[in-house]
Amino acid sequence: MGQEMGQRMSLRTDLRIGEVIEASTTTFVAQSYELHQAPDFGSFVRVSDGAIDVVGIVCYAETCGVDPGRRPIARGKDEADEEDIYRNNPELPELLRTEFTAVVVGFREGSGFFQYLPPRPPRIHGFVFCCAAHEVMEFTRELNFLHALIDANLRVSVDELIAAALRQASATHDLERAFLVSAGKELATLLINDVNRLNGILRRIKP
Amino acid sequence: MMREWEDIPLAQRLGIIVAGSLTEGLEARLDSSASVEDMAVGRYVVVVGQKRKFFGMITDVQLGASSAQITVAPPDVSDPFVAEVIAGTSTFGTLKIMPMLSVGLEDGLPSIQPVKTVPSHFSPVAEATEEDVFDVFGREDGMHFYIGKPLDMETRVCLNLPRLVERSSGVFGKSGTGKTFLTRLLLIGIAQKDAAVNLVFDMHNEYGHAGTWEGGKTVKGLKPLFQSRVAIFTLDPESSRARGAAADAEVEIGYDQVEPQDVAMLQEALDLSSPQVETVYQLGRVFGDNRWLAEFVQIEPGVEMEDLAKRLGLNLGTLQVLRRKIETRLVSLPFLKPEAVDNSVKRILECLDRGTHVVLEFGRQARLDAYILVANILTRRIHERYVVRKEEAQGEKAREPRPLVITIEEAHKFLNPRVADFTIFGTIAREMRKYNVTLLIVDQRPSSIADEIMSQIGTRITCLLDDEKDISAVLSGLPGADKLRNVLAKLDSKQQALILGHAAPMPVVIRTRDYGTQESYKELLNAEGTRLREKAIKDLEELFES
Numbered sequence: 170m171g172q173e174m175g176q177r178m179s180l181r182t183d184l185r186i187g188e189v190i191e192a193s194t195t196t197f198v199a200q201s202y203e204l205h206q207a208p209d210f211g212s213f214v215r216v217s218d219g220a221i222d223v224v225g226i227v228c229y230a231e232t233c234g235v236d237p238g239r240r241p242i243a244r245g246k247d248e249a250d251e252e253d254i255y256r257n258n259p260e261l262p263e264l265l266r267t268e269f270t271a272v273v274v275g276f277r278e279g280s281g282f283f284q285y286l287p288p289r290p291p292r293i294h295g296f297v298f299c300c301a302a303h304e305v306m307e308f309t310r311e312l313n314f315l316h317a318l319i320d321a322n323l324r325v326s327v328d329e330l331i332a333a334a335l336r337q338a339s340a341t342h343d344l345e346r347a348f349l350v351s352a353g354k355e356l357a358t359l360l361i362n363d364v365n366r367l368n369g370i371l372r373r374i375k376p
Numbered sequence: 377m378m379r380e381w382e383d384i385p386l387a388q389r390l391g392i393i394v395a396g397s398l399t400e401g402l403e404a405r406l407d408s409s410a411s412v413e414d415m416a417v418g419r420y421v422v423v424v425g426q427k428r429k430f431f432g433m434i435t436d437v438q439l440g441a442s443s444a445q446i447t448v449a450p451p452d453v454s455d456p457f458v459a460e461v462i463a464g465t466s467t468f469g470t471l472k473i474m475p476m477l478s479v480g481l482e483d484g485l486p487s488i489q490p491v492k493t494v495p496s497h498f499s500p501v502a503e504a505t506e507e508d509v510f511d512v513f514g515r516e517d518g519m520h521f522y523i524g525k526p527l528d529m530e531t532r533v534c535l536n537l538p539r540l541v542e543r544s545s546g547v548f549g550k551s552g553t554g555k556t557f558l559t560r561l562l563l564i565g566i567a568q569k570d571a572a573v574n575l576v577f578d579m580h581n582e583y584g585h586a587g588t589w590e591g592g593k594t595v596k597g598l599k600p601l602f603q604s605r606v607a608i609f610t611l612d613p614e615s616s617r618a619r620g621a622a623a624d625a626e627v628e629i630g631y632d633q634v635e636p637q638d639v640a641m642l643q644e645a646l647d648l649s650s651p652q653v654e655t656v657y658q659l660g661r662v663f664g665d666n667r668w669l670a671e672f673v674q675i676e677p678g679v680e681m682e683d684l685a686k687r688l689g690l691n692l693g694t695l696q697v698l699r700r701k702i703e704t705r706l707v708s709l710p711f712l713k714p715e716a717v718d719n720s721v722k723r724i725l726e727c728l729d730r731g732t733h734v735v736l737e738f739g740r741q742a743r744l745d746a747y748i749l750v751a752n753i754l755t756r757r758i759h760e761r762y763v764v765r766k767e768e769a770q771g772e773k774a775r776e777p778r779p780l781v782i783t784i785e786e787a788h789k790f791l792n793p794r795v796a797d798f799t800i801f802g803t804i805a806r807e808m809r810k811y812n813v814t815l816l817i818v819d820q821r822p823s824s825i826a827d828e829i830m831s832q833i834g835t836r837i838t839c840l841l842d843d844e845k846d847i848s849a850v851l852s853g854l855p856g857a858d859k860l861r862n863v864l865a866k867l868d869s870k871q872q873a874l875i876l877g878h879a880a881p882m883p884v885v886i887r888t889r890d891y892g893t894q895e896s897y898k899e900l901l902n903a904e905g906t907r908l909r910e911k912a913i914k915d916l917e918e919l920f921e922s
């Protein structure tokens with residue numbers, strides 16, 4: 170099962186999915202090339218700044234009007250199905266955009282992955298790629314990124330994000346269960362004083 | 377230059393040291409891969425410090441939790457995934473370890489030292505390996521006798537027998553725990569390694585020809601294993617003949633050998649009052665210690681007795697009761713003769729001198745009073761001879777008598793605080809090996825033995841004890857031994873023992889070597905250092921084939 174999933178992910182390897190439009194040391198925002206095609210919540214993405222690849226985990230995505238002042242209006246009252254709306258309004262994709270945010274969890278320099286913040290944020294217009302399965306596997310051999318993530322201040326629940334990221338990463342490991350157990354153990358030590366949080370995450374990641 | 381210890385293979389690792397002190401022992405946190413349920417008190421572990429290896433014993437196993445919250449709102453451990461995550465992180469096992477020895481490497485060779493410090497934080501803890509055990513206890517050779525295996529290990533723990541016999545030792549444990557089996561093994565070891573010559577007061581006929589085994593079967597005693605190197609003396613030739621196990625010699629005790637102090641030891645067994653015992657001493661002073669019994673039993677109950685009472689200023693009643701008790705309980709012992717035809721002490725000594733081990737069987741005379749009387753009388757005389765001979769040798773080793781180990785069961789009867797001061801056994805225990813005589817005492821009530829004697833027992837081998845007082849007695853006077861309390865109380869009820877003291881560089885719990893199977897005999901005869909010839913092995917095989 171892990172392999173199937175790995176294959177699915179590797180198909181996307183060279184899929185350039187978007188471009189950075191806002192960047193900081195800890196997060197970056199990218200616009201997705203395709204409307205409604207943001208990478209999965211909790212998936213691993215990377216963006217090169219020429220020297221290093223910044224690695225992030227997708228933690229938020231939204232689709233809204235290009236013009237922040239104007240909201241889209243409902244158009245389908247007389248259409249038979251949703252697709253007809255887009256067919257009959259070909260200008261729509263130009264008026265809408267999909268953006269996603271990734272939280273920076275490390276970077277790759279040369280052949281090594283590092284689980285701490287990169288020296289520089291990605292550049293604006295940097296190409297954003299989905300990480301290939303083997304990259305995710307390499308990166309998640311160590312679980313130090315959980316330390317940074319656990320206390321991150323995000324718009325979504327950190328626990329949801331961690332669970333989603335671990336579920337995705339586990340699929341890239343041969344020993345899926347063993348990976349989840351060691352991740353669980355890492356969390357158990359991080360959440361020594363918050364058993365409820367720990368239990369919540371464990372419930373979400375258990376294989 | 378110190379060589380670094382090799383890394384512990386992950387499979388052997390149990391955890392890491394997280395706290396500890398020299399006085400309180402070490403605390404190790406178990407790795408999540410090691411289950412608390414696999415741990416056992418008494419198990420032998422090593423802690424690999426930066427410079428030294430520490431050898432210790434698990435003295436307690438505890439459960440820990442990283443926060444109190446988890447114990448209040450436990451996670452759903454019915455889910456195997458959650459259970460696996462929690463084990464070793466939020467909840468973990470802790471081991472209490474008593475460090476007992478440290479081994480450093482000097483020029484690549486292990487050098488064993490007492491523990492003077494503790495290993496540093498997070499030093500890994502591992503199961504001891506065979507090599508570790510050998511480093512501490514030595515390998516089987518001309519001096520080291522394989523006595524058993526450590527808990528959960530297939531390695532052999534050896535005792536240094538020349539060292540064992542240097543001081544008195546004891547085998548303790550409640551009834552049926554394997555004292556006799558252990559003692560028999562020690563006796564065999566002593567004979568095999570020629571560490572000393574044995575004199576065994578064999579109250580229940582367990583050590584000579586054959587011993588009892590469960591299910592009505594029997595195991596071999598010393599005689600079939602060592603043949604002519606063992607002489608069996610008996611107090612009850614008829615019973616020996618009846619068992620088809622003829623003795624080599626018969627023991628008779630003449631009245632002249634029974635001294636007042638022997639009767640004093642029997643106070644309890646003969647149910648004598650203190651004035652009665654005092655009277656015996658007085659008789660000794662009047663007639664002589666060697667004549668009093670012969671004289672006293674000849675005195676006519678009537679006028680003669682009155683005269684005696686008057687002469688000694690004694691109460692006639694006391695005298696009469698005493699006389700009756702001595703007649704019915706003492707003089708009636710079949711081996712007690714007005715004139716002993718044969719000098720048993722001399723013959724026993726001749727055997728011991730030749731290096732022939734002596735087992736004295738009591739046959740049907742396995743009465744406590746008989747046992748105490750005979751053991752006391754013979755030992756006193758044999759000891760006297762040893763003292764003379766040792767002094768005559770004037771320090772010349774070659775002329776000294778062979779080291780002698782005297783084995784007694786029910787040892788507290790000889791060594792309780794009331795009698796230990798004046799019995800020969802008390803003397804032997806106290807003078808240590810000054811005259812080349814030491815004791816091997818076997819007892820199920822060590823707390824009844826005088827403290828001062830217990831403190832002289834160099835090596836203590838103890839099977840399960842459950843009485844607090846007995847446990848304290850066995851552990852008394854050994855530094856740090858109170859931590860072993862737990863270990864001792866948790867031994868299996870059979871064939872497990874804790875060895876402490878002189879002959880063991882560090883305390884160790886063993887599963888006593890099996891005894892009673894054909895393989896066990898063969899192995900004992902084949903063991904290195906054995907002085908037996910091929911012939912004995914052949915004899916044995918024939919015996920089994922028939």
Ligand SMILES: Nc1ncnc2c1ncn2[C@@H]1O[C@H](COP(=O)(O)OP(=O)(O)OP(=O)(O)O)[C@@H](O)[C@H]1O
Nearest residue numbers: 551552553554555556557589590871888889890891
């Ligand atoms: N080393 C051993 N090899 C084989 N069996 C053993 C061994 N040790 C103990 N046993 C078993 O345990 C039983 C009891 O052992 P043993 O007779 O030595 O106990 P004990 O402590 O001397 O008992 P008691 O107090 O009644 O004299 C034996 O009959 C035997 O079955």
Ligand SMILES: [Mg+2]
Nearest residue numbers: 552555556557
């Ligand atoms: Mg016994």
